[in-house]
Amino acid sequence: MRPAVVEVRRLGEHDLDAFARCVETGFAVRFTQAKGDELVAGLDRDRALGAFDGLELVGTLAGYEAELTVPGPLCTPVLSLAEIAVLPTHRRRGVLTSLLRHAFDAGHARGDRLCVLASSEGGIYGRFGFGVATTYQRYALDRSVASLVEPAGAAAHGRVVLLEPSLAAGALALVFDAARRARAGELGRPPAYFEELVSTASDAGGPVRFFAFYEEAGTLDGYAVYDVAPSVDPDLAYGPARRVAMLEECCTTSDASYSALFTYLVGLDLTSGLRTGDRPVDEPLRYMLADPRALRTTARGDGLWVRVLDVPGALEARRYGSDGRSVIELVDASCPWNAGCYAVEVARGVARVEPTRAAAELTLDAGALATCYLGGGSVTGLRTAGRAVEHVAGAAARLDALLAWRPEPFCSTA
Numbered sequence: 166m167r168p169a170v171v172e173v174r175r176l177g178e179h180d181l182d183a184f185a186r187c188v189e190t191g192f193a194v195r196f197t198q199a200k201g202d203e204l205v206a207g208l209d210r211d212r213a214l215g216a217f218d219g220l221e222l223v224g225t226l227a228g229y230e231a232e233l234t235v236p237g238p239l240c241t242p243v244l245s246l247a248e249i250a251v252l253p254t255h256r257r258r259g260v261l262t263s264l265l266r267h268a269f270d271a272g273h274a275r276g277d278r279l280c281v282l283a284s285s286e287g288g289i290y291g292r293f294g295f296g297v298a299t300t301y302q303r304y305a306l307d308r309s310v311a312s313l314v315e316p317a318g319a320a321a322h323g324r325v326v327l328l329e330p331s332l333a334a335g336a337l338a339l340v341f342d343a344a345r346r347a348r349a350g351e352l353g354r355p356p357a358y359f360e361e362l363v364s365t366a367s368d369a370g371g372p373v374r375f376f377a378f379y380e381e382a383g384t385l386d387g388y389a390v391y392d393v394a395p396s397v398d399p400d401l402a403y404g405p406a407r408r409v410a411m412l413e414e415c416c417t418t419s420d421a422s423y424s425a426l427f428t429y430l431v432g433l434d435l436t437s438g439l440r441t442g443d444r445p446v447d448e449p450l451r452y453m454l455a456d457p458r459a460l461r462t463t464a465r466g467d468g469l470w471v472r473v474l475d476v477p478g479a480l481e482a483r484r485y486g487s488d489g490r491s492v493i494e495l496v497d498a499s500c501p502w503n504a505g506c507y508a509v510e511v512a513r514g515v516a517r518v519e520p521t522r523a524a525a526e527l528t529l530d531a532g533a534l535a536t537c538y539l540g541g542g543s544v545t546g547l548r549t550a551g552r553a554v555e556h557v558a559g560a561a562a563r564l565d566a567l568l569a570w571r572p573e574p575f576c577s578t579a
């Protein structure tokens with residue numbers, strides 16, 4: 166098929182409806198009028214791009230400034246991409262490639278250090294230097310075998326309280342904002358996110374949604390949003406007669422609130438078990454259970470995809486768990502300004518990163534660096550997979566020691 170000649174440019178006022186239509190067709194969905202209006206109204210016109218075949222808008226990309234928590238933990242601004250779609254009539258002709266090239270160039274010119282997105286499919290973005298920087302797991306807890314171990318520490322002084330949906334949105338936003346700043350991989354959310362979370366609560370006849378908060382000394386330190394629904398779940402032992410709790414989201418700012426909220430969830434009467442949505446891979450709940458097999462991992466997948474746009478800027482924006490030095494060579498076809506050797510010197514957890522003529526001890530590609538950037542991933546594993554090449558024995562393990570971070574990165578918004 167003849168390659169389409171597309172022009173990529175920012176959107177004019179008259180392109181906005183076509184932008185929404187192109188996203189609809191690209192994702193094969195139909196928006197309500199309100200949803201389409203919301204999408205258009207929320208566009209950042211300095212960052213959104215359209216790909217035009219003549220007068221026709223055939224490809225879309227929305228960009229937003231977002232705040233990402235990086236190891237430290239510290240919050241840093243990033244370019245967040247969304248609404249990436251190409252009309253089915255124009256696919257596999259380089260339209261996405263052109264959109265991303267423009268987005269990367271503009272981000273580089275603006276001084277963006279990092280670009281992030283959540284991907285609809287796993288095979289699209291690796292070739293553009295993105296890497297899977299956070300991973301989620303989903304769990305099923307069988308209450309028939311779930312008993313809790315006696316906590317070693319002092320009992321928590323707080324209590325779990327239930328809030329009505331009308332009161333919950335503001336409290337959810339406050340707790341989330343504190344919690345997301347403490348975990349690498351989390352993104353800031355607009356207040357509308359929580360309005361939507363409470364607006365979907367409890368349609369008559371459907372699952373009932375609850376907003377449980379942990380309160381201690383007059384402060385809300387955590388929440389669990391869960392639905393209780395009729396269960397026809399074959400994975401949970403008591404079967405169709407009982408109901409199942411579905412954990413939509415649990416977000417905590419202290420160990421006491423985590424332990425109190427999960428103790429509450431495990432103890433919910435009239436439920437045969439608990440299923441979770443996307444959760445961190447290092448879920449501490451497993452350590453609360455006398456029988457760890459009561460908690461099964463039912464799914465695992467990629468969360469936030471990261472792309473480094475500015476190597477020194479990105480590596481200096483985060484903190485490190487140990488000190489040391491590494492000289493890396495980065496191979497980066499999609500952002501050629503990044504390609505080359507860098508000396509990474511970490512002292513007291515702070516990195517100084519400079520281009521260097523010194524010989525690299527390790528060569529890796531842009532996606533590999535992005536995979537490890539937030540402290541998950543494994544340089545050693547990437548070496549085994551052929552994505553990183555050691556020129557000095559032990560270089561991968563040394564870089565792992567610098568980059569690794571706990572808790573594991575996780576993004577509850579990807």
Ligand SMILES: CC(C)(COP(=O)(O)OP(=O)(O)OC[C@H]1O[C@@H](n2cnc3c(N)ncnc32)[C@H](O)[C@@H]1OP(=O)(O)O)[C@@H](O)C(=O)NCCC(=O)NCCS
Nearest residue numbers: 191249250251256257258259260261262283284285288289
């Ligand atoms: C995914 C999508 C944006 C790709 O757009 P496109 O214009 O066809 O992509 P390009 O032609 O620039 O493709 C670039 C490369 O990626 C590959 N590629 C594109 N889409 C791919 C996919 N879904 N899976 C695997 N590889 C893919 C192409 O084969 C091409 O490879 P090559 O360089 O080896 O030839 C488009 O198919 C689409 O709109 N899909 C539906 C909506 C969607 O999933 N959007 C992504 C949201 S995160």
